[in-house]
Every structure is written in C-alpha cells, then in structure tokens.
Amino acid sequence: MAIFVDKNTRVVVQGITGRDGGFHSREMLAYGTKLVAGCTPGRGGQKFEDKVPVFDTVREAVLNEGANTSVIFVPPAGAAGAIMEAADAGCKLVVCITEGVPTIDMVRVMPYLKERGVRLVGPNCPGLLAPGIAKLGILPASIVKEGPVGLVSRSGTLTYEVVYQLTAAGLGQTTCLGIGGDPIIGTNFLDAIEAFNADPATEAFVMIGEIGGDAEEKAAAYIKAHVRKPVVSFIAGQTAPPGKRMGHAGAIVSGGTGTAAEKKKALNEAGIPVAERPMDIVPHLKSIWKR
C-alpha cells in the first residue's frame, strides 16, 4: 500500500520527448511504473522507446490508453497549461516536476483543479515514489526500499538524504513524497499527513519541512489532534537570514514569520520530536516507535 498511487495508476508523461522527460520516463519504466502513454503536441503517432505511444493531447492518452495520472516535465511557460490539460482530460492525479512556474499561473490553476476533484503534487517537486508500486517523478529508485515508513518533504535532495538513511537503517518506505518548495503547491503537508494517517501500511512517518509559510505549523496542529502514529520532523533553514529566498521560491522568512524556530516550537508543542541534524531522524524515530 501507498498513498495517492496504487496498482491501477496508469501514467501519461507530458513532455516525454524532452530531454528531462525522456530520461526520467526511462527511469520510471525501468522501475516498473505503468507508464502507458506520452504526450507532446506534434509528436502524436510516435513511440517512445519503441513501446510507449505518444499522443498530441492528454485526452487521447486517457481515451486510448486509460491514463489516469500525469507526470509533467514541460518547460515553465507551458506547465500551468499542461496541468489544466491533464485535469480536463480526466487525470485525477497530476505530478508537476517543472521548476520555475510563475506563481500567478498556479493561482489560476488551483480552482480549476478543485472544480474537477484533481490532486496535484508540486510544481517544482521531485514527485513521489511508492516502493514496489510506482515511481512518478525523479526520486532515485536506487535509494528506496519497501517498508512501513511514510516520508513527506518540501525538498528534493534533502529528501533523498533522509530516505537514504532510512533505507540504510533497514526502515523501508510506503511512499516518499516531495511536495515542492514553491509558495503555491497542490498537495501540502496536511494532505500528505491525512493520507499517511489513513494508510494502513504506513506505521510511522517523517516530515521534512523548511522555512517559509506555516504549513508545518498547520500539520503539527493536525497531528496533535488526529495522529497516533509515530512522527519525527526536521526543519531546514535555521541559519537562513530574513528576507532572502533560499533557492525554493517558498523558502523565505518574511515579516518575521516562517522561521525555523517557530516551526520547531509548534512541532515540539504538538509532541513531535524535531531532529537537530538529518542524521538524528532515524534514531528519533526508533526511540518513539514501539514496533
């Protein structure tokens, strides 16, 4: 079991004929993901890697191949449009890897998705990897392992770092989910935590936050009220100066809010251990998790 994906997940990759889209599509196929179609306007009729049919539109991929999930690698100028196309075509899960999508485009996209009951992961995220089920995005398959731990993070490589440590410690994962570091994202901590809490296979989970916004605080309140599974957290950006964007568009302390200290405080008050160093996450988890 996993969150958001299962054995019926049938993926169309938008931008499959691009450099990144092509590379990661091969990786997804290699992992055994049901990547049933690609989409690039003007490339309809071609085959990707001699087997995956490419269509001009997502609608054709849905109608002809039963795609129900899209993974998007199109450039920023077309990313919001690609998300809307996937939603309109009937995909119920859309994972947008693209970095650098203008924020106002995402503002416009969100109600469109809500009206259609579509879950978006990202943009500007590594996607998700449910070991043994499906890889949707760019998380490296080599570092994951099937198991009972859920992981959700706003970061990319910091996620890999933590997954690596979990796997090394023998703690496999139900789903590793990177929700992205932009200010406006489709799936936030709360959504992921609700899903992990409801997923019977997930016995414990890890939440990797960072400065900016108050998604971690909201998650903490939810966990305190609703979650009985062991949770460990980590917050990146303690030393970030205020008013400076730390890479991710959403990683910024502004007006004195969104600081790592506030987030740690909220998490601690909710009874969630916050690791001081990435290497402390696994020991923390082991200490509170009575398997």
Added chain:
Amino acid sequence: MAIFVDKNTRVVVQGITGRDGGFHSREMLAYGTKLVAGCTPGRGGQKFEDKVPVFDTVREAVLNEGANTSVIFVPPAGAAGAIMEAADAGCKLVVCITEGVPTIDMVRVMPYLKERGVRLVGPNCPGLLAPGIAKLGILPASIVKEGPVGLVSRSGTLTYEVVYQLTAAGLGQTTCLGIGGDPIIGTNFLDAIEAFNADPATEAFVMIGEIGGDAEEKAAAYIKAHVRKPVVSFIAGQTAPPGKRMGHAGAIVSGGTGTAAEKKKALNEAGIPVAERPMDIVPHLKSIWKR
C-alpha cells in the same frame, strides 16, 4: 403557495433610492411584500419612506434585517455587479429588473451564481408576483388575483395582457413570472415549469413564449415527459422578419432558427395547445382543464 417565494421571503431592494427603484418599492410595500431593507452605497443610515432602513451594502441588509431575496433596479452598468453582490451576501433569490445589461456581463455572472446556489430571475424582466404572498418587481398588482393558475412569460406587457384575461375570466394565479427577453437569463422556462409542476397549488399553467432561441422547445420536451397538469401556450413574433431584433435582445430569428413556427410545432407535438390569439388562451385552458 407559489413558486420561488413564500411567507419567509424578505426583500432588499438594490437601487431603492433611484426613481424606478423608489416607485416600485412603494408598490411592493403597498402590496404587503416583506420589503425589509434597501441598498444604495452612500445612503446607509437613511430610511426609505420613513420605515425601511437603507444600507450601503447588501451584506449589511442581510446581517441586520435578515434579507434573503434581492430585487435590483440599478442602472445597466452596475447591474451585473449588483447581482453578484446580492449572491455573495447570501441572497438565494435575486430578481434583476434592469434592462440593457451587457450580455458578456451576464456570461460572467452565471457561474458565480451557480457556485453559490442562487436563483436569478431576469435580467430585463418584470419579476414575479405571487398573489397574496409577495410582489417582487414591477408586475401591476391591480390585475392579479389569487388562484390555481401559474404563468410564465418572456415578455412584460404581453404577460399583463394574459394575466388580465385570466383574472377577468375568474382564473386566479399562484405566481405570475416574467423571465425576461434577454439571451442570457437566470431562470428559463424549464426552471419555471419544473417549479410549477412541483407546486401543489398550481393546477394548470400558461407559457408565453416568443421568437429566438429554443427555450420553448426544451420546455415542450420537458412537459411532454413530466407534466400531467394542463398547459396552454402562446408564441409571439410569427410575423417578425429574420435577422431583426424585436425589442428584446433575445427576440431574433437568426440562421433560420428560433422561429415561431418551429416553436409552435414543438409545442403541438408535445400535446400543448398553442393559442393563435392572446384572447384564445383562456378558452383553450378551460377546454382542456377538467377542474
């Protein structure tokens, strides 16, 4: 009983301090309508006719006076905005009397109302009058009478003509409803007919159509399938030349569609008598209605 209104209908008039708004508000009050508030920005704090409080915003009228219905007399440039304000403030029925509202404004208004579950009557309509219950709009109270007949019409004075004849023949009305002659209107024939069909007090009803669009045809199909109450119809505009707008923005035969002949044919095929002259409506109704 009546459709769309009842004894709990509490009306705010938008544009109550204008010439037409003021005149018709007095008429509505005189009829006993629960006109509980007026709204004109900048006139908040005044009293209309020394008794009805005037507010700057519809929200205040809803919060302070429990208004749940709005009747709009504001000029065309502000009419669409006024409809949205009423809907946003929580009014569930909005009657827009204003004539000359730009069509694209109404296009924008419609999804806003749908999202909020608001019924609009009009624009460019006389509103509705439920004898003995409430008068919302400009239908003359002198010509109506309580009774078992429902009436729905795209027209104004032609409606009065027919109501006048009904009343003269001793046939009182549950509700007289003018839906307006614009291409885009909130409540169409179908909505009115569904409501009349469901209203136990309405034993029979009259539908006054005119050239343009295919609302009458849709209503005919619905009546054939679902309505067992006696229905008589009349269609104005048999002699209207094609391509010319006959007063109402929606009364135009274009591309050979929307003709009176087509509408009559559809109504006849649905078993609905179509009166040749307005004066034939009452005799037709009496002949098919076994009371």
Added chain:
Amino acid sequence: MNIHEYQAKEIFARHGLPVPPGSVAATVGEAVALAGKYGLPVMVKSQVLTGGRGKAGGVKFCKTIDDVKENASKILGMDIKGHVVRKVLVTPALDIASEFYVGMLIDRASQRVLLMCSAEGGMDIEQVAQEKPEAILKHPIDPRYGLLDHEALELGLKMCPGDVKKARQLATAMQKLYAAFVAADASLAEINPFIFTPDGIGHAIDGKVSFDDNAMYRHADYEALRDIEAEDPAERQAREANLSFVKLEGNVGCLVNGAGLAMATMDLVKYYGGQPANFLDIGGSSNPEKVVNALKIILQDKAVKVILFNIFGGITRCDDVANGIIRATEMMPIEVPIVVRLTGTNEAEGRALLAKTKLHPAETMDEAVQKAIELAGKGA
C-alpha cells in the same frame, strides 16, 4: 450593431490577429492607387452590411490594373440585397492552400461565448451547419478561465490533424479572437476564412463583427464605426430616439408598449388579414414627446394608412397614457385615422378622455386590430 469587414479587421489587427494589409476606396481612382501601393494581384471587396457578397459579384480577384478599374467601377454603386456599395476594400490577393472557419457568438444554452470552428472555411457557416453539422466543432468558453491553451490546441489539431504548426496558429487565432470578442463586447465575431498560404502561414482574410447594443455605453468610439449611410433612415431615427423599431412592408402603423405585446399585435394584424407596417415598442412611459417621435418615424412611410396604439396600462395609468397620446396628436396633426386600445389601470377614465377626440377607441386588442385594418382599407 454590425460593422464592415474592414472595420472588423482593424479590431482583429489590434488584438494581434494576422490580418493582411488593406484600405478602403470610395472611387475607382482610389482603388487603383491602393492596388499600386499593395502590389498586384489584389482583391476588390464590396463593403456592405450583408452576407453573400461573393455570389452577388461583389468580391473580385484582380490581376491587372485594368481588372481593378473594371471591377471597382462595377462594384461601387452595386446593389447587394438592398445595400448600395459605397466603399470597396483593396487588399493583396493571397494564394490559398487551405481555408478554415473560426467564429464566436453568445450561446443561450450554455450561457457562454460559444466558439465554433470548421475545416469547411470560406463557406456560409449557416449552410454548413444545416448540411454537414458534424463538420462544425463547438466549444463553450468558460468565462472564468477564458479559452485555455489546451482547449484551443485540441480544436486546432482536430482541424489540422498531424500538423501542429498550423494547429498552433489556429489555436492562437482562436484565443486572440476571444480576447477581441470580450474586449469589444461583441455579440458575434467571425473569421471566415482563416487561410493558410502555401508557405504554411495563416491569415485572417475575411471577418465579421457585431457589437452587443447593450454594451455600447462602454465604447464611445463605436459611434464612429457606424455606417449611417447604410442604415434605413427610419431605423436610424428610431435608434437616435431610443425606440425599438423595425420597418416592415404593411400599412398598419403599430405603436405598442412592450416588445412581446408589440409582436403579438403585429401577429394579430396578420391574423385578421392586415399587414403591419412596423414593429415599435414605445416603452412604459406616457411621455408625449416619445409618442411624437414614434409617430414621426412611422408616418415617414407613406404606405401607412392607419395608426394603431395598443397600450397595456400596468404601472402607468391609462388616463395618463390617453393624455399623452392626445397631447402628442395635438403637437403633431395627423391625417391618417388613429385607433387606440387602452387596457389596464384606470382604463375607463382613459377611454372617456379619448371619447372627446377624433381618435377611435377600442376595448380589446382584437377589436382594435380589426378596426385598424378596416380603416386602412378605407383610406387606400
């Protein structure tokens, strides 16, 4: 309000649609000069507010200056369905590799702007709609989002399967046309045809735009676009007097309050064997000046043999209306007989006032119409 092709194309060009250059000429000399400016071959296209110009010989391909002279002189002054050609558009003639239709109108059913497009471009779209409806693609545009990229591209690809470059040009044209439609408060906007030249480049070579009369107040500049010469003088006067008026071919002049009642009155005239001379809605007021304006417009038509007032006094009291009519007829002496039917609030008082005049009162619509037809017959 309808505007000419060249005006529609100016709007299109302002919104970034690929419109070929072109200017209008009112004389053969001007047309020849423009042909020289743009280079041959050119199209000489009559500018009239009606369709079917091509079939009527009002659109001509000109290879030589002599062609331009000959065709411009034929077309200028030509009568197309009752419209006299006063201007021609001179524009470079392009090689057409393929033609498409792209149009938008207000759709009552979806309550949205409806985009229609077809690979059967260049033809009368109403004819295509009747003969080959499956050839027209329809897409109601959600006003909250506008015409989205993927929606436009999907339609473009259906019209140009396998040719994404052309599909993208069509998609962009649709999006720009929608922007123009909304910004211009149009009720109709068509590009017909949108063509591709053999080099694969798209051009909007003919177009039509109608404006929403209700939105004219937002566009002070539209009055300048109105071709007053092309308007029926009576309809122009009616418009200027804020009256809803349509000229017809009969002899019974109708003045009615309310559009629905006005149509029903015309229908009843016809029912009793008469011929209405017009549709006219004088609205709810009893203002004598408005009545005078209406009478002036109707009486310009010398065919009118009788005037028929059909007034339902709802809010307005019938005695007020009667006074208004009496004062109007005093202000403007009228030779044809006048039948007045007044019903509604204070109808008895109203009729009593009319009894003292030479106007012919009537109690019902039917009586009034029959009386008017009878009087029209006598006058003839």
Added chain:
Amino acid sequence: MNIHEYQAKEIFARHGLPVPPGSVAATVGEAVALAGKYGLPVMVKSQVLTGGRGKAGGVKFCKTIDDVKENASKILGMDIKGHVVRKVLVTPALDIASEFYVGMLIDRASQRVLLMCSAEGGMDIEQVAQEKPEAILKHPIDPRYGLLDHEALELGLKMCPGDVKKARQLATAMQKLYAAFVAADASLAEINPFIFTPDGIGHAIDGKVSFDDNAMYRHADYEALRDIEAEDPAERQAREANLSFVKLEGNVGCLVNGAGLAMATMDLVKYYGGQPANFLDIGGSSNPEKVVNALKIILQDKAVKVILFNIFGGITRCDDVANGIIRATEMMPIEVPIVVRLTGTNEAEGRALLAKTKLHPAETMDEAVQKAIELAGKGA
C-alpha cells in the same frame, strides 16, 4: 526582484492609479531643477531597495530651494541599512488629510492574491500586523473573477465609513492595483500610503513592487528596471550564472545540490560551531563550468577559508559529480582546502576518484561539516 519606488509608481500610473508627478535626480543640481519644474514644496525621497527610509532621514519635506539643496546633498550618498543612495525622487509635497494602506501579495494559505488594506496608512504594515492586527482587512481575490466591484467597495467603506466618495476611490485603486499586480507578475505590490488631500482627492504617494522571479521570462523589459549598482556583486554574478546564492557572514563556503540540503548544510555548520559563508544551490548537474562559476563567486569573499561540497547523487551519479569537481578544480586552481562529501548512486566510485586528488573526501554530511570547520580554523 525588487524595484525602486519611482519605478513602482510608473507601473501604477500605467494602470491608471492616481500617482503624483515626479522624477529622479542623481545630483543636487538635478533635484533643484526638478523642484523648480514641479513647484515648491516638494518631497526629496531616497531611492533605495530597503524599508525604513523615513526613519533613516532619507525622506525630506522641502519648503524652499535651499531646503532642496540641503536635503538632496545630505541624502545623495547616504547609507541606509547598507544601501547607498544614488538617486532621489523629487515630487510635489501634498497636504495629507488621511492615509491608508493598500497592498497585495501571494498568500500560501488561500492560494490566492491576498488584498490587505488598512486605515493605518503610512506606517510599516508589518508593525501594524503585529501590534494591531484587527486594523488590517484581508481579502483573498478569486482569480476566476478578479476583485469584484462590491468586494472592493465593501472594503473601501470599512476604511472610510460613511464616505462613499472616498470609499469608491479606494475601491478603484484596489482594482487597478490588482490589474497591475497580475499584469506585472508581481509577488508584492503596495501603496503605502494612499492619501486623501483636504479636497477629498486620492493619491498613491508611495509604493513598492516586487516581481515574481519565475515570471521574468514574460517581461523582457524588467531587466532594464534592475538597479545593478544596488545589487551585491556576488549575488549579481550568481543570478547571471543562474545559481541560487545568498551571501552570509561566515568562513565556510558551501556548494550543495538542492536548496533544502543546502539549508540543512548551513544549519549543520552552525550546529558544529562554524559559520557558513553562503547559501548556494548548484542544482542537479555535474557540469564543471557551473561548479567553476560557483567557486568563483564564493572565493570572491576573502573571509572564506574552506570549501565544502555536499552532494547527494540521486539521478546524477557520484562518479560523474566527482569528475566534474575534479575538472573544475583543475580549471580553477584554489588555495583554500576543499572538503567533498558525495553520497548516493555510485558513491564508492566517486570517492575513489577523489582519493587521487588533494581534495578531502568525507562519507557523511556530519563528517564533512566537522572536517570543513576544522580546516577553516587551521587556515585562519
């Protein structure tokens, strides 16, 4: 990207906001000339990309030309929070009867543009938010409908109860600011204050706009608005090299792939008692040129005593990354010690390559950070 007040006001004026006239001066003479042009009294306002200009003495009311001379010469060259004033805005001084705040930003919670407004205008809005949060009205704008008339007017009336004329001016200003925000792809747009002069007319007398960096590709004209002189040279170089970089005060230069890991690395430096010299995300590539650019930027800071690479090889293989780093250090000889931590795919191979160099390999983040701090201490 942040722009100056005068630039923000140019954007406001283009969208129809009531902005008083004004121009910038780089010298006292220019300022005096502008004061002559606009007429006294004028405001002389420092143009720097930071707040608190007023408190720092960077905004002055000038009644006479001598005042202009004195204040312009004081302000030009002044240092405000590390920003040197190179230009002043000279603009007519208006009588202020009342002041308001109107601002918009991207709100994560509502996922919309959040309109904030307050009758506590002219103050630092963050201070108002902390001390008197109830004085700030907030309205998330539905992108599907924009800021509707009634929404804006309701807010205007809350700020100016009983004064519908002022409320309407505020409402219109909000709607125009929203149009500007969306058209400009802003991440922040503020009018502070929006004032009324005693005659009841509204004016946007100070403003701030920041652009969404992700949307710069849509606005080719924005590069011209960038005040390159005001930028930190290292941050400018990083921007031009497409690197995410923030300068800090420490001595451990950090090169990390991924923003989250880069922050975690800085935190860990601090945890072990060191001081990071920077935040730098070199992204997912193993391109040696990008590494060279990053090293150049970091090494401009003479405080840097050690370089710390922390790379998680996910998709990129560690041996490729190692080769990239080795080639980069060959292209650009470096005097400070370099610690390299490589983990992930093919990490053993990567470390084997590094073993042949004078780079200091490390197996874990913790080991790498501790080693870097130790080496930084030795170098100092």
